[in-house]
Amino acid sequence: MTHTTTPTTDVSLRAHELFKEQQLNITKHTDIVFARLMIFQWLAGIAAALMISPHTWTGTESHVHIHVWAAVLLGGLITSVPVAMAFLYPGRVITRHTIAIGQMLTSALLIHLTGGRIETHFHVFGSLAILAFYRDWRVLVSASAIVFVDHLARGFLWPQSVYGVMSAPIWRSFEHAGWVVFEVVFLIISIRKSLVEMLNVAERQARLEALNETIEKTVAERTAELRREIAERREAEEQLKKSQSQLAQAQQIAHIGSWEWDICADKVCWSDETARLYGFAPEDAGMNMEACLKRLHPDDILKVREALQQAAQTGKPYECDHRVMLPDTTERVMQGRGEVTVDSNGIATKILGTAQDITVTRRNELALRRSEEQLRQSQKMEAVGRLAGGVAHDFNNLLTVITGYCALLMRRLPHVDPIRPHAEQIQRAAERAASLTRQLLAFSRKQVLQPRTLDLAEIVHGMEKMLHRLIGEDIELRTISDPGAAKVQADPGQIEQVILNMAVNARDAMPQGGKLTIRISNVIFDQKTVIRNRGLDAGAYVMMAISDSGVGMTPEVRAHLFEPFFTTKGVGKGTGLGLATCYGIISQSGGDVRVYSEPGSGTTFKIYLPAIQSNVLPAPMIDETDALPGGTETILIVEDDEAVRTLASAVLGECGYSIELARDGAEALAVIESGRRFDMILTDVIMPKVSGRQLYDRAKEKLQTTKVLFMSGYTDDALANRGVLEQGFNFLEKPFSPTGLANKVRKVLDGIESDTSKDIALTA
Amino acid sequence: MRIAISTVWLLAVLACGLFLISLDNSAGPQAMAGMEFPKVQEVQLDSHRCTLLLFAHPKCPCTRATIGELNRLLTRCTTNVAVHVFFLRPSTETEDWSQTDLWRSAGSIPGVQVHLDTDGAIAATFGASTSGDAVLYSSHGKLLFHGGITAGRGHEGDNPGASAIVAFATGTTATFNQTPAYGCQLQKQCNVAQETTQ
Numbered sequence: 001m002t003h004t005t006t007p008t009t010d011v012s013l014r015a016h017e018l019f020k021e022q023q024l025n026i027t028k029h030t031d032i033v034f035a036r037l038m039i040f041q042w043l044a045g046i047a048a049a050l051m052i053s054p055h056t057w058t059g060t061e062s063h064v065h066i067h068v069w070a071a072v073l074l075g076g077l078i079t080s081v082p083v084a085m086a087f088l089y090p091g092r093v094i095t096r097h098t099i100a101i102g103q104m105l106t107s108a109l110l111i112h113l114t115g116g117r118i119e120t121h122f123h124v125f126g127s128l129a130i131l132a133f134y135r136d137w138r139v140l141v142s143a144s145a146i147v148f149v150d151h152l153a154r155g156f157l158w159p160q161s162v163y164g165v166m167s168a169p170i171w172r173s174f175e176h177a178g179w180v181v182f183e184v185v186f187l188i189i190s191i192r193k194s195l196v197e198m199l200n201v202a203e204r205q206a207r208l209e210a211l212n213e214t215i216e217k218t219v220a221e222r223t224a225e226l227r228r229e230i231a232e233r234r235e236a237e238e239q240l241k242k243s244q245s246q247l248a249q250a251q252q253i254a255h256i257g258s259w260e261w262d263i264c265a266d267k268v269c270w271s272d273e274t275a276r277l278y279g280f281a282p283e284d285a286g287m288n289m290e291a292c293l294k295r296l297h298p299d300d301i302l303k304v305r306e307a308l309q310q311a312a313q314t315g316k317p318y319e320c321d322h323r324v325m326l327p328d329t330t331e332r333v334m335q336g337r338g339e340v341t342v343d344s345n346g347i348a349t350k351i352l353g354t355a356q357d358i359t360v361t362r363r364n365e366l367a368l369r370r371s372e373e374q375l376r377q378s379q380k381m382e383a384v385g386r387l388a389g390g391v392a393h394d395f396n397n398l399l400t401v402i403t404g405y406c407a408l409l410m411r412r413l414p415h416v417d418p419i420r421p422h423a424e425q426i427q428r429a430a431e432r433a434a435s436l437t438r439q440l441l442a443f444s445r446k447q448v449l450q451p452r453t454l455d456l457a458e459i460v461h462g463m464e465k466m467l468h469r470l471i472g473e474d475i476e477l478r479t480i481s482d483p484g485a486a487k488v489q490a491d492p493g494q495i496e497q498v499i500l501n502m503a504v505n506a507r508d509a510m511p512q513g514g515k516l517t518i519r520i521s522n523v524i525f526d527q528k529t530v531i532r533n534r535g536l537d538a539g540a541y542v543m544m545a546i547s548d549s550g551v552g553m554t555p556e557v558r559a560h561l562f563e564p565f566f567t568t569k570g571v572g573k574g575t576g577l578g579l580a581t582c583y584g585i586i587s588q589s590g591g592d593v594r595v596y597s598e599p600g601s602g603t604t605f606k607i608y609l610p611a612i613q614s615n616v617l618p619a620p621m622i623d624e625t626d627a628l629p630g631g632t633e634t635i636l637i638v639e640d641d642e643a644v645r646t647l648a649s650a651v652l653g654e655c656g657y658s659i660e661l662a663r664d665g666a667e668a669l670a671v672i673e674s675g676r677r678f679d680m681i682l683t684d685v686i687m688p689k690v691s692g693r694q695l696y697d698r699a700k701e702k703l704q705t706t707k708v709l710f711m712s713g714y715t716d717d718a719l720a721n722r723g724v725l726e727q728g729f730n731f732l733e734k735p736f737s738p739t740g741l742a743n744k745v746r747k748v749l750d751g752i753e754s755d756t757s758k759d760i761a762l763t764a
Numbered sequence: 765m766r767i768a769i770s771t772v773w774l775l776a777v778l779a780c781g782l783f784l785i786s787l788d789n790s791a792g793p794q795a796m797a798g799m800e801f802p803k804v805q806e807v808q809l810d811s812h813r814c815t816l817l818l819f820a821h822p823k824c825p826c827t828r829a830t831i832g833e834l835n836r837l838l839t840r841c842t843t844n845v846a847v848h849v850f851f852l853r854p855s856t857e858t859e860d861w862s863q864t865d866l867w868r869s870a871g872s873i874p875g876v877q878v879h880l881d882t883d884g885a886i887a888a889t890f891g892a893s894t895s896g897d898a899v900l901y902s903s904h905g906k907l908l909f910h911g912g913i914t915a916g917r918g919h920e921g922d923n924p925g926a927s928a929i930v931a932f933a934t935g936t937t938a939t940f941n942q943t944p945a946y947g948c949q950l951q952k953q954c955n956v957a958q959e960t961t962q
Contacts, residue, residue: 053825053918057895057948059884060854065825066787067918074780081773085766094766098773105777112785115829115919158785160915165922 509550665690
């Protein structure tokens with residue numbers, strides 16, 4: 001059988017323990033009280049003896065009174081042991097009984113010393129009452145016994161010592177004892193009640209302790225929970241701080257700030273990134289929305305305000321791009337977004353939003369649009385150029401035949417022949433057509449340039465007289481050149497053509513006169529400049545700026561400026577090919593043209609050509625003579641256009657050469673493969689089946705001593721890519737005159753223009 | 765051990781108490797008074813009532829009880845007794861030496877005349893040697909009573925001496941005509957024989 005301890009048992013045991021503990025405390029405390037009281041009584045007795053009867057006299061001689069000795073010695077004896085036990089053995093049973101006896105003996109001594117005064121008997125009753133502090137009835141019994149024995153003995157033997165009378169009946173002692181018992185009985189009753197109360201208090205204390213223990217346990221558990229919650233909260237706060245830091249960093253990286261508008265309080269708060277983007281100072285925090293709007297570009301304030309109001313009214317998301325004017329006057333493009341929070345009544349209370357810096361994005365979009373526009377423009381120009389080039393190619397073949405046969409005809413007609421003027425008209429018309437065709441080819445960048453290393457300043461200086469004549473006296477011409485201006489690689493004739501075209505346009509833009517300024521200087525495009533000036537690589541350029549003080553141009557005119565056949569001049573006054581030609585020439589030369597113009601503010605064309613650091617080579621001089629140089633060499637003419645082939649055959653045949661004809665490259669290859677040897681092969685470049693370059697490549701082992709002269713109305717990109725002329729081949733441009741053909745053939749045969757000539761090149 | 769200590773202690777206290785009691789109940793030396801009222805200048809016999817003479821040492825603490833008992837007994841026979849209290853005054857001392865609180869207490873009792881007794885001459889004349897000694901003479905000069913009027917040293921309360929005086933003064937029968945006196949000696953003991961009377 002096992003015993004289990006129930007909470008009730010625990011409380012009872014604890015109550016008993018507390019009761020005993022309390023009793024012990026009371027006993028110890030009372031011991032100390034009596035120790036002090038008895039010491040006090042002893043000292044008070046000595047003091048009283050010294051005051052009342054300090055001496056006993058014999059005449060004039062005095063001695064210490066016996067009562068003083070009694071107070072000191074007997075009182076000390078009575079006091080010593082109880083006091084010592086109180087301090088040495090507090091709480092012991094023997095201690096309190098000794099104290100009780102001592103206290104009663106003190107009463108007896110006091111009664112004796114006062115001669116049995118009845119008043120001093122109250123000391124007995126008072127002492128009993130104080131002894132009741134022990135809450136131990138046995139102590140009262142001990143004390144009562146001492147009182148009874150004392151009274152009985154002294155009452156019998158020395159009644160004057162206890163009752164102050166010489167004789168006293170025995171019953172008087174019993175009477176005194178009876179009064180003592182009377183008091184003791186009530187004191188014992190009081191002690192019992194007090195003990196019951198103490199026990200009750202102990203039980204309450206035990207229950208309270210049990211309750212406290214339960215509460216403390218609960219508190220400990222709750223405290224542990226709270227600590228855990230606090231730790232979790234701290235961890236959450238750390239995570240939150242980390243998240244906030246990451247959010248702030250993310251906002252800074254993404255240039256996206258957040259903001260919140262408390263509509264009810266009309267207060268706006270924002271993140272650090274928002275403050276940075278909008279240029280808000282720390283003291284601006286909490287400002288109202290209207291004050292915030294003042295930071296925006298004046299033109300955007302109304303738009304943003306309306307967007308916010310509409311969002312607040314409809315509850316729909318807010319979205320509005322706007323510009324911000326920063327304190328340092330820089331402008332920033334922002335994309336604002338926001339979600340509206342509404343209360344239970346559907347009324348907007350706040351808007352939580354973001355603001356993203358899209359300045360770079362917007363700039364890039366703008367640049368992209370410009371690039372796309374330029375690309376579209378380039379594609380359009382390219383398409384037109386291809387069209388023009390194709391037309392020009394066929395035209396050149398036709399013009400070659402017309403001018404060729406016309407030249408042959410005129411060579412045979414006497415100067416007095418009435419038909420000759422007609423032939424001359426045909427010749428001039430053909431030449432104008434050829435000029436027009438050249439311009440088309442120049443625009444389409446499919447003409448054959450003959451680039452040289454040029455000093456643009458020299459070119460302009462050499463043209464000054466002509467330009468003065470061209471623009472008239474009402475227009476002042478100024479030419480300014482940088483002394484250190486670099487040289488460029490370009491076809492001088494074509495550059496002159498560009499300058500002339502632009503001068504003519506400037507003249508036409510200044511009907512009332514004005515100034516025409518041509519400035520030449522060096523410029524360097526770094527990477528940043530390249531970004532703004534798309535189309536040019538970074539590097540050194542020579543800029544030729546041609547400015548007039550004319551009427552200027554509208555943006556619409558500027559947009560179509562370089563398109564072929566676009567002209568603002570009247571019908572018949574312009575071909576619309578001038579600036580298109582300029583554009584083609586400059587582009588083909590690796591440069592670019594920019595125009596700056598506003599209506600009424602004149603126009604400036606800036607031509608950029610890559611700068612080079614090489615010596616100027618003299619331009620080749622063409623020897624034009626009326627007499628056709630001839631020879632006896634054998635020439636294979638390869639031309640798919642029958643008229644051109646026939647003309648060339650006729651001209652060269654007339655010059656004395658032995659001519660063999662081939663209708664295309666394949667036929668020519670067959671002739672060469674047959675073992676025939678020729679001093680020269682004059683071949684068209686663009687032919688079906690086998691091109692002139694292919695013909696050369698296949699037959700060059702057998703053509704080691706044979707000269708090759710290419711001819712073409714133009715050379716297209718494909719031709720250039722094949723490298724037909726990249727190593728400097730002999731080339732004859734269509735349309736050509738019989739004299740030009742004869743001279744070129746002779747020079748090639750004579751080696752004046754050999755295969756090593758590097759200065760004729762095709763640039764796309 | 766503690767019980768033994770307590771027991772020894774209790775016994776020691778009892779022994780000392782007994783010694784004290786026995787000491788307190790030892791009377792002072794007593795000399796025989798003259799049977800007739802002697803002729804002295806300092807005090808005259810009252811011919812109409814009893815004359816009570818009390819001799820006191822002015823500094824005796826036990827005599828305070830005697831003055832108290834005198835006061836008490838006079839309440840019962842104040843008209844029947846002429847009371848004179850003589851306080852010792854050594855010739856070497858001034859009067860202030862004698863005029864203590866006992867002097868003033870005695871003087872304040874109605875019907876009591878206090879006197880200085882230079883060098884105890886009067887006391888010696890009446891055979892008194894202990895402070896508290898009282899002698900009672902009848903109006904005819906006959907000695908009625910001599911002795912102390914307290915039951916012990918400084919012990920107030922009913923005592924045979926006081927009862928006897930009241931009885932003689934009021935003309936009733938007295939049980940005792942002589943009692944021991946408890947107090948200081950008025951003079952240094954010379955030829956006065958000590959006597960202890962029941």
